[in-house]
Amino acid sequence: MTMINAYDPAAADALAVREREMVERRRRLLGPAYRLFYADPVHVTRGEGVWLYDPEGRAYLDVYNNVASVGHCHPHVVAALANQAGLLNTHTRYLHDTVLDYAERLLGYFPAELGHVMFTCTGSEANDLAFRVARAHTGGTGFIITQFAYHGVTNAIAEMSPSLGAGMKLGQGVYRVPAPDAYRNPDQDIGRIFAAHVRQALAQMRADGVKPAGLLVDTIFSSDGVFADPPGFLREAVEAVREVGGVFIADEVQPGFGRTGDGMWGFQRHGVVPDMVTLGKPMGNGHPMAGMVARPEVLARFGERLRYFNTFGGNAVSAAVGMAVLDVIEREKLVENAATVGAYLRQGLETLAQRHALIGDIRSAGLFVGTELVRDRATREPATEETARIVNGLRARRVLISAAGPAANVLKIRPPLVFSQENADLFLAALDEVVTDVANGSSS
Numbered sequence: 001m002t003m004i005n006a007y008d009p010a011a012a013d014a015l016a017v018r019e020r021e022m023v024e025r026r027r028r029l030l031g032p033a034y035r036l037f038y039a040d041p042v043h044v045t046r047g048e049g050v051w052l053y054d055p056e057g058r059a060y061l062d063v064y065n066n067v068a069s070v071g072h073c074h075p076h077v078v079a080a081l082a083n084q085a086g087l088l089n090t091h092t093r094y095l096h097d098t099v100l101d102y103a104e105r106l107l108g109y110f111p112a113e114l115g116h117v118m119f120t121c122t123g124s125e126a127n128d129l130a131f132r133v134a135r136a137h138t139g140g141t142g143f144i145i146t147q148f149a150y151h152g153v154t155n156a157i158a159e160m161s162p163s164l165g166a167g168m169k170l171g172q173g174v175y176r177v178p179a180p181d182a183y184r185n186p187d188q189d190i191g192r193i194f195a196a197h198v199r200q201a202l203a204q205m206r207a208d209g210v211k212p213a214g215l216l217v218d219t220i221f222s223s224d225g226v227f228a229d230p231p232g233f234l235r236e237a238v239e240a241v242r243e244v245g246g247v248f249i250a251d252e253v254q255p256g257f258g259r260t261g262d263g264m265w266g267f268q269r270h271g272v273v274p275d276m277v278t279l280g281k282p283m284g285n286g287h288p289m290a291g292m293v294a295r296p297e298v299l300a301r302f303g304e305r306l307r308y309f310n311t312f313g314g315n316a317v318s319a320a321v322g323m324a325v326l327d328v329i330e331r332e333k334l335v336e337n338a339a340t341v342g343a344y345l346r347q348g349l350e351t352l353a354q355r356h357a358l359i360g361d362i363r364s365a366g367l368f369v370g371t372e373l374v375r376d377r378a379t380r381e382p383a384t385e386e387t388a389r390i391v392n393g394l395r396a397r398r399v400l401i402s403a404a405g406p407a408a409n410v411l412k413i414r415p416p417l418v419f420s421q422e423n424a425d426l427f428l429a430a431l432d433e434v435v436t437d438v439a440n441g442s443s444s
Helices: 011-029 075-085 097-107 121-139 190-208 235-243 266-270 297-306 316-332 334-355 382-394 419-439
Strands: 046-047 051-053 060-061 118-122 143-147 174-177 212-218 249-253 276-280 290-294 359-365 366-375 402-404 410-415
Touching: 011 051, 046 190, 075 316, 097 118, 097 290, 118 121, 121 212, 121 249, 121 276, 121 290, 121 297, 143 190, 174 190, 190 212, 190 235, 212 235, 235 249, 276 382, 290 297, 316 334, 334 359, 334 366, 334 419, 366 382, 382 402, 382 410, 382 419
Parallel strands: 143 174, 143 212, 212 249, 249 276
Antiparallel strands: 046 051, 051 060, 118 290, 276 290, 359 366, 366 410, 402 410
16 A cells, blocks of 8 residues: 555645635534644545545545554444344344343453443443442542543543543542653652552542542553553552542553553553443444443442443444454454554654654553653653644644643554554654654744
């Protein structure tokens, strides 16, 4: 696959006019709360593997989209969706084997302690369900999250997602702790530091008369800026929460399904078994499906007191899609690919860091990489403006990534799991060019 495409200036001008009209139409129809990526938004019409295509047929290398986890429009997943849609699609209030087969197979990837799964349509719903279950199980209302977390958009979960913006107020009983940032705490025991912050939050809960319910973290801390190492740093914090009767909820919506390269789930890197695990996006390769996996004893009280029903959660088509995604992960050895290509990509970024002072830190697990850009390596001053220019400069070269972290200075790199070393080389070459331009003050 090549990224070279014929260029027609007249067609490009006409398309530019149409896209400006589309932007205005979006504003008029969808309102002010939606956001587009990039200063010059990307207009896509189809996808295949790691590629997205615009109306002129030009290819964009997708180095960001964990939603299409096994590749855009994977034919096996598309066939499973179409076949099941032509046979039966119904919900979990009727008996059908598909959802049971999928549940059994999915649970097989988890530790034996996690024995139940409940299905939703979005990661937000999965986290909202875990929130409700945690409160029912513990009788508590206090939750601990990280400083710039994102967990979803339901009312309760949005109030536990400070990365949504300054206008998003924390919910009652929600306490924030600093992310486990080893870059700004060098040569220190990051697990002990993180656990100390969690214990401080628990002490504040006691002072406020709030009973703890749980610790909810994305196990790769993606919105906080991607913090992966050292493996095991979560363990002490989880123990601290359990000591006071709280539960640990592992949000695997972003790191789950093999992305970290050393197992199916991010929590496995830390040697802990969560009380609940929430799943989303990669689960259906773009099809809207999600879920919550739990210890039976944690789910018991919620199930005794309340019914749960989600019309589309666990429908037959979604179950067939989920099964197909697991097929692809296994058959194409995508966990192993995440490990090998992720290591290759990191090595390439470390080589670039030797030439570019803007690159301050590289943090990764498999094909989830955070590259922090700084104006000064000694002070670690965030290079926020430069990061935006690099992201948009890559877009101009038809390479798609984004930025994360409180200062938006961390390049967030998480391509589909079918990403290859050849794809990594294309990305690294483009990044080298753009960082050079930005460092020299050139327009990208």
